[in-house]
Amino acid sequence: MSLVLIMDQKSDNTSKGIGVKKTERKKQKDYGKQIGTKVVHAGEKTNPLTHGIVTNIDFSTTFAYDTGREWADVFYHGKQGFAYSRHGNPTRATFEDKIAILEKGEAGIGFSSGMAAIATTFSTYLSPGDEIIVTDRCYPGTRHLLDQYFKKWGFIVHFVDSTNNDNVSDKLNKNTKLIHMECPANPTLSLCDIEAIGKMAKEIGAKYMFDNTFASPINQTPIDFGVNVVVHSVTKYLSGHSDVLGGASVSSNADREEIMNTAVYFGGVMPPFDAWLSIRGIKTLELRVKRHNENAQAIAEFLEEHPKIREVYYPGLKSHPQHELAKKQMKGFGGMVSFCVGKSDDDGETFLNSLKIIKKATSLGSTCSLAQASGSMIYLEFTEEEKRAIGINPGFIRFSTGIEDKNDIIEDLDQALKKI
Template sequence: MTDNKKGLNTICTHEGELEDTLFKGAVSPLYMSTSYEFEDVDVKRYPRYYNTPNQEALCKKMAALEHTEAALIFGSGMAAISTALMAFLQAGDHVVLQQTIYGGTYHFAVSQFEKFGISYSFTSGWEVEDFEREIKPNTKVLYLETPSNPLLTITDIKGVADLAKKKGILTMIDNTFASPVNQTPVDLGIDIVIHSATKYMGGHSDICAGVVMASQEHMDKVWQTGICFGGSLSDYTVWLLERSIKTMAIRVKAQNENAMKMATYLSQSKDVDKVYYPGLVDHPGHELAKSQMTGFGGMLSFELNSDIDASLFFKELQLIKPSMSLAGIESTMLSPTQTSHSLMSAEDRAKQGIKDSLIRFSLGIEDIEDLIADIEQAIAKVKSMTVTA
């Protein structure tokens, strides 16, 4: 049975396991050593070389999840993103990046590329034609993110991949918001898949990690750059991440269900101006999302009415946590302008459509009735303050 034919839960649970040959334990043993023998061994192991026993085992699981030949684990999502980009770009090259991307990726591009003589363009939108308009003779990489952070825009993955192949250009995608549970971009023609494994793969808001997955040929280049940048992950965190992934499919499917119910509720609320969620039939990317995703994800964003103070709303929440990051089993909300996209200028945020009133909502696995009740009581309290004032 090949990895691609195994069920998702089976891959999450069993792929890349390390056998406990000494005590026959049910879980992978943890090897904490940072120093290994170098004589008379098949592999000269060193943590920065991404080849300790736990690192190698987890990389097998990661590759199986995204249907790739190989993977590498990094210390954060940004370590994975920056290493992947720098592995395939050099002075004189050009990269096209989707307009609607994670703020950290945007900041990396505008603050670092010029130092290395790399030019870049941001698309004016997220359609295939928007990518094509920005391609130059020296373009080497097309970089996309779908669903995007924080507005949940949907990009035609196969369309961009086909365009890139026709032009002889490499494609990279940030698949964090979808997770491998909802979307496997390599099956649609993408070359390199990147995740902040801190999010759905970790799933418990207690580890920081990133991962790059691709063909062995591409991953050899990522490895050559990675060992120079030194963004490897400690084996204890690797072990925790391997443990967490075992329940990823179950967690994400529950979060998908909660997000769909929550988006439906918010879209019908008189206190909400707009909801961004690809599962809603009036979302402009709904049909495309249906064609390339197996679930619409656990993330949504919404805008409160202008007469409801978002900062006061955050303070009145009792169950949902106003907290940075996303994709944990607990539901969280944040203001992108104050957190994930704070390094962008107000002008650039406006170009993406990110307003100060926008709230990004990561659905957890709580009972949806309790989450809705928390939102309703918080809004009611804010309204009562306004009336009193």
């Protein structure tokens, strides 16, 4: 007997995707009401064969049945089960259920990276000539994908400063098919009004997509504010330990089916081991994110008072220009803090190179604190004018707070600041 019997999926021969799995989650009642319970139990079931409480890793790429017809019933005719892992895999299905519950959607998809989730979702909802409105604070990889590829293929892309709702509404028209937002956003942790933009998308009948990587569902659930498709780089807070490259989308069942139709042909689905590591990582998501929030708040407050720091960007600070909006749409303010040290990029560089515990590395949402300086590690492709336009001033540091003891991190920051 295989795990097929305990999974809860159907295959469906739809107009576009053959053998696309349609998640129809049973009303699972035993994962609790609070997010701290859901992260542990959501999507997971005790194995009825072994009674093991840990989800198994199913590495099978293909699934065998007693007869060809039985296989075809699963692949083509909507019978519960799995046939080929690009279309659906038991371990990935558990991850998909878990993230769907946490993000308050009906169904999820596990991707091989955050970029795979973003590119596949864009490709699902856009045809050449369609218009897309995107926050100009989006992840630089998303911007590159749109600028270098989607524009060339005939999509009309409007990048807007989404801190002002008017900039979004100015670009809305009958050809707008998709609005893509992201916040808190690189590099100055700016916000957009998720709900106000949701109302605009609904009025015009455009899909509303949102990258919730920085906040995680512990701090913010965009579906509450009218978002149709939430995407994630699972590489960050969700998996949480810098050992998984993954992505996810969460949506209604109908949107899931549309996106999965694209995903099976683009092929960038999440491998079973990464799904398993992500399931395991998410069990401590609430504990970790609470600690990230607490550490980041303390670090931001320390930096704000420090004489060698010129600017600090953190939505949890009263001085953040959108602090009130942050309180409205976020339950916690996240682990990312940006700041400017000394007077120049050279000062930023000296500070960075003097750090001892904090690692000089890209990415975010890791157990380890990670720092990058604009003088040497990030935004190197931008001109000085372009950097200033998005708030990257001399000595800019992007800091991803880890879950270490905050006193050690503050001490490390303090000793490095003494070097400039």
